[in-house]
Amino acid sequence: MGRLSAVRCGFGTGGAGLAVCLWAAFAGAAGTMTAPAGPPASPAELVLTGGAVYTVDAARSWADTVAVRGGRIAYVGTADGAKAWIGPSTRVVELGGRFVLPGFHDSHLHPISGGMRMLRCELSGATTAAEAVERVRAYAAAHPDRFWIVGRGWELPLFPAANPRKEALDTVISDRPVYLTSADGHSAWVNSRALALAGITAQTPDPPGGRIERDPATGEPSGTLREAAKPLVSRLLPETTQEERRAGLERAIELAHRAGLVGLFDATVDAIELPIYRDLDREGKLQMHVGIGMYIDDEKAFAPQLAEIIALRKQDWGPHVHLTTAKLYVDGVIESGTAALLAPYLNRGGSRGELLWDEARLREAAIALDREGFQIHVHAIGDRAIRVTLDAIEAARSANGPRDRRPTLAHIELFDPADVPRFRSLGAIASFQPLWAWADPYIRDLTEPYLGPERSRWLYPIGSVAATGAVIAGGSDWSVSSMVPLEGIEVAVTRRGPDEGPGPAWLPDERASLATMLAAYTIGSAYAAFDERESGSLEVGKSADLIVLDRNLFAIPPHEISEAEVLLTLFEGREVYHDPAIASSLSR
Numbered sequence: 001m002g003r004l005s006a007v008r009c010g011f012g013t014g015g016a017g018l019a020v021c022l023w024a025a026f027a028g029a030a031g032t033m034t035a036p037a038g039p040p041a042s043p044a045e046l047v048l049t050g051g052a053v054y055t056v057d058a059a060r061s062w063a064d065t066v067a068v069r070g071g072r073i074a075y076v077g078t079a080d081g082a083k084a085w086i087g088p089s090t091r092v093v094e095l096g097g098r099f100v101l102p103g104f105h106d107s108h109l110h111p112i113s114g115g116m117r118m119l120r121c122e123l124s125g126a127t128t129a130a131e132a133v134e135r136v137r138a139y140a141a142a143h144p145d146r147f148w149i150v151g152r153g154w155e156l157p158l159f160p161a162a163n164p165r166k167e168a169l170d171t172v173i174s175d176r177p178v179y180l181t182s183a184d185g186h187s188a189w190v191n192s193r194a195l196a197l198a199g200i201t202a203q204t205p206d207p208p209g210g211r212i213e214r215d216p217a218t219g220e221p222s223g224t225l226r227e228a229a230k231p232l233v234s235r236l237l238p239e240t241t242q243e244e245r246r247a248g249l250e251r252a253i254e255l256a257h258r259a260g261l262v263g264l265f266d267a268t269v270d271a272i273e274l275p276i277y278r279d280l281d282r283e284g285k286l287q288m289h290v291g292i293g294m295y296i297d298d299e300k301a302f303a304p305q306l307a308e309i310i311a312l313r314k315q316d317w318g319p320h321v322h323l324t325t326a327k328l329y330v331d332g333v334i335e336s337g338t339a340a341l342l343a344p345y346l347n348r349g350g351s352r353g354e355l356l357w358d359e360a361r362l363r364e365a366a367i368a369l370d371r372e373g374f375q376i377h378v379h380a381i382g383d384r385a386i387r388v389t390l391d392a393i394e395a396a397r398s399a400n401g402p403r404d405r406r407p408t409l410a411h412i413e414l415f416d417p418a419d420v421p422r423f424r425s426l427g428a429i430a431s432f433q434p435l436w437a438w439a440d441p442y443i444r445d446l447t448e449p450y451l452g453p454e455r456s457r458w459l460y461p462i463g464s465v466a467a468t469g470a471v472i473a474g475g476s477d478w479s480v481s482s483m484v485p486l487e488g489i490e491v492a493v494t495r496r497g498p499d500e501g502p503g504p505a506w507l508p509d510e511r512a513s514l515a516t517m518l519a520a521y522t523i524g525s526a527y528a529a530f531d532e533r534e535s536g537s538l539e540v541g542k543s544a545d546l547i548v549l550d551r552n553l554f555a556i557p558p559h560e561i562s563e564a565e566v567l568l569t570l571f572e573g574r575e576v577y578h579d580p581a582i583a584s585s586l587s588r
């Protein structure tokens with residue numbers, strides 16, 4: 001039936017067997033396992049042949065040829081078997097042994113805000129003050145229609161006393177105001193025009209909780225505003241428009257296609273952003289499966305927010321937009337001591353961080369959302385946040401009975417080992433951001449010292465969670481970090497930085513197999529978005545969402561995974577990205 005070779009359960013290492021059996025439960029239910037018998041009624045539009053095709057079906061089969069008709073996968077198997085699908089108008093692409101995978105899905109990111117950020121003046125990565133200024137000049141020159149020049153990302157250490165001066169900006173732009181937030185968000189760098197528009201002079205007092213940095217000789221504001229002094233200028237910035245949001249989303253989708261993504265889960269959507277997706281989808285420009293996580297604000301009353309998302313769900317948001325999910329933030333982050341821990345931080349005077357939703361309120365919210373049929377998607381980073389979220393899911397299960405609910409916990413950085421098996425037993429999805437799971441300065445300097453070695457052993461235990469057979473989903477949290485799935489996959493497999501070569505792994509027991517991670521970024525994240533019947537594996541009847549890579553990831557050293565290039569991305573059988581240099585050589 002068209003498979004070159006079937007790979008048995010247990011391919012790779014570490015718990016893949018259990019995981020595969022769980023996948024089988026839902027992949028089999030899709031009813032897309034078998035190729036139709038007999039000759040096709042009409043030929044395929046496209047046949048990709050001569051590749052190493054890793055299908056990520058339940059059996060983790062390999063093939064060498066895929067045929068696409070009407071935007072769907074018509075055939076998966078051998079070149080011989082595909083002959084019946086080739087007609088006079090079929091485009092046949094000879095892959096020359098290149099690697100074919102289902103298109104990737106990202107289980108947690110922020111496309112609109114991330115895309116908008118890219119459309120503003122980006123200073124992150126500038127390594128000198130002069131480089132930062134040059135970027136501002138170039139951006140202003142490229143956007144003559146923008147009155148305000150707004151940007152972010154400058155690093156404090158680039159400037160004497162972390163104090164950039166207005167004059168540096170004035171030399172490149174004096175007729176328009178400039179407002180640039182620092183990388184940590186606590187300071188803003190402005191030019192003289194911005195200070196003038198805000199009426200900030202030597203006589204302006206520092207606002208409570210803020211500081212206007214001043215020239216020590218003249219007392220004139222020098223161009224840096226701290227904390228509560230920032231709004232003196234930022235309140236003048238134009239409000240974000242729908243056009244900007246839309247442009248941001250379009251930019252994000254472009255990047256996603258280049259990274260091999262065909263599915264995105266927007267982890268924090270509000271009622272203003274939702275129509276952007278609908279409009280793009282109606283125009284046929286949303287070439288992406290999109291899951292929507294409607295944001296539920298812990299600081300606002302719950303009931304009206306529930307009523308609002310129920311009402312929104314009744315509307316038609318487009319064929320590719322699925323409003324299935326409510327998103328809650330249960331805690332903060334470890335680095336700043338705001339993640340909720342079971343035991344105190346070692347450096348914060350006994351503090352354990354705080355829950356944004358206390359246990360009782362979270363339980364009630366989870367039960368109510370679940371009763372209305374919403375999937376819950378929770379930001380949970382500390383071991384206490386993970387514990388109380390799993391408890392709330394358990395409470396929703398017993399209150400509302402059996403249902404296909406797929407609750408998802410995202411980020412999940414620090415575990416208590418007792419909670420590792422609960423993901424599988426509760427049917428909760430583990431949405432890891434694997435790009436964070438290596439000993440970078442966040443871990444070395446800002447996490448391990450605050451937790452101590454015993455607890456640090458349970459940071460990002462992807463291998464242990466995978467070994468239980470729980471569904472793992474892969475996500476980036478972009479624009480917090482790179483959205484390129486191959487980078488996250490490499491880090492999960494090596495527990496080393498994506499740009500590092502071979503060497504010792506950080507917490508080597510928690511490495512995950514390549515098969516586990518490819519499943520996480522394909523069928524796993526598609527499953528988390530209720531899209532696994534449509535996408536996430538290469539099986540007959542599914543949407544033809546696939547990518548071609550320049551090399552077989554199973555045949556290279558793991559530290560080279562992120563060097564692989566995406567040559568081609570197909571969404572519903574349409575080419576949404578091809579590598580300009582190489583992909584043309586694929587055609588014949």
Ligand SMILES: [Zn+2]
Nearest residue numbers: 108109267477
């Ligand atoms: Zn996020």
